[in-house]
Amino acid sequence: MDMERINDYCWKIPRHGNMRVDGVIYASKRMLNDIVNDESCQQVVNVACLPGIVKASLAMPDIHWGYGFPIGGVAAFDIEEGIISPGGVGYDINCGVRLLRTDLAASDIAPKVREIVNHLFREIPTGVGSHHKNFKLGKEDLRDVLKEGACWVVRRGYGDENDLAHIEAEGCIRGADPQAVSERAKERGKDQLGTLGSGNHFVEVQVVEEIYDDAAASVMGLFLGQLTVTVHTGSRGLGHQICDDHIEIMLAASRRYKIELPDKQLCCAPVTSPEGRKYFAAMAAGANFAFANRQMITHWVREVLEKTLHMGPAELGLSPVYDVCHNIAKFEEHMVGNASRKLCVHRKGATRAYPAKHPEVPAVYRDIGQPVLIPGDMGRYSFVLVGTEKAMEETFGSTCHGAGRLMSRHQAKKICRGRNIEQELLEKGIIVRGASRETVVEEVPEAYKDVADVVDAVAGAGISKKVAKLRPLGVIKG
C-alpha cells in the first residue's frame, strides 16, 4: 500500500482508483508497520470509495479488520449525497465505556477487592447469552427504553439527573423509533438490560495510578490513588439483531440505489432514503438500549459497593465521570473548508473527542474538553483523555477507542495452553472472575496491543490529550 508521511503520527493513502477521498491513518511509525500489512488498510481504501464521503476515510492507531469497515475507523458522509451503513457502526451498536469515580482511596478498601468482585459477578449477568431471570421488560417498558435510553432507567429510580448529565448525548439519541426494531431483536433484548456480555466487555475495579493533567483530572473528580470502576459493554443481542436485520435490508437497498460497492459488507443506503432513515431510527434505539444497560449496571455497582463496604451513598461518592460510545453513527455539524456542514459521522471503534467550549460538552467540562475513556487489556491499564480543537479540525472530533487485538482468539488460546491466566494475573495483583476459562484465556493481555502505544499516538497527533492512567485491581469478564 502506497503511504505518504504527513507527520510523525499521521499517514496518507493518496486517492487512487475509485477512491473519492484520501485515506488517513493515525499511528506512530512503529505501529504503522503492522497496520500496512493488515487487511484493515484495504478496508480504509474501500470506505473512501463510498458516495458522499467527506474529507477522508480516517483510521485510528487501534485499527484492525472488521465487518466491511475497519474497527478504529471514522467516516463522515454528506447528509444529501452520502450514505449510512450498518457496517460503519458495527454489530455492537453503542458499545461504549463508562467511568465511575468514588471518594475512596483504593488502599483503604484493598482487602475487600475480592469480595467486591465476587458480588459484582453475582449481581451482573456475564457471558454470551447472559440474561436476568427476574428482571424482564414488558413490551411497553422496552419500547420506552428504546426511545429514552438511560433516562428511562433513572425515571425508574436507578440513578439520578447527575448521572444523565455525565453521558454522551445525556444517554438518549433523539430520533430512535422502536417500530423500526424487529420483534426478534426486542425478544432478544427484553431480559438483557443490565447485563455484561462477553469478549472484551468487563466491569473493572481500578486505582488511579498516574495523572498527566492536574487541572483536568481535578475537574473530573479524579485523584492519585483513587478507587474507580469502569463499565465496558454495549447493546447485547438486541443491537446485534438490529445490525443483522438492517444489513439484509441494506444489501437490497444498495442494489436498488445502484451504489457501487468494493465489498458487499459495505452495503448501505442514502442517508435520506427510507432504508437509511429506518436504519438510523433502529440504530438509535439500539444505542439507547446500551446507554440504559450501562446505567442499570451502574446502579448495581453502587449497591454492591455500598453493601460490601458498609457505606452510604454520601460516603462512597460514586458518580459517573463520563460515558462514551465507540460504535455509532450520528448527525453532527462540522466545518469542512470554510463552511459548516451537517454530516452523518460513523465512528466504529472510535470515540467522540470534542474540545473545550463545544456546546455538546457538559457544562462542567466546558473548560477542559470532553472526557474520552480508553479501556486497555485486563492486565495493564486504561486511560482517560480529553478531546481537542485539533480533533475537531482533523477527525470530525474523534479519537481511538482501545488497545486493539494483536492475536485472534484462536491464537490466544494456543499460546495459553498449560497456563493459568487467572493465577498469573493474581500474581500481578489483579483478581479476575470470568464466566468461563475460555473467555479469560481469549482476553489474555498479550493478545492485545499495548494501549499506551495507541494513546501516545493520538496524543502525539494532538487529537487527544492525556489526563490519567488507571490500573486494574479486580475485574469481571464475560
Place this chain on the structure above:
DNA sequence: ATGTTC
C-alpha cells in the same frame, strides 16, 4: 460483538 452456523 453475537442464544459465537436462525
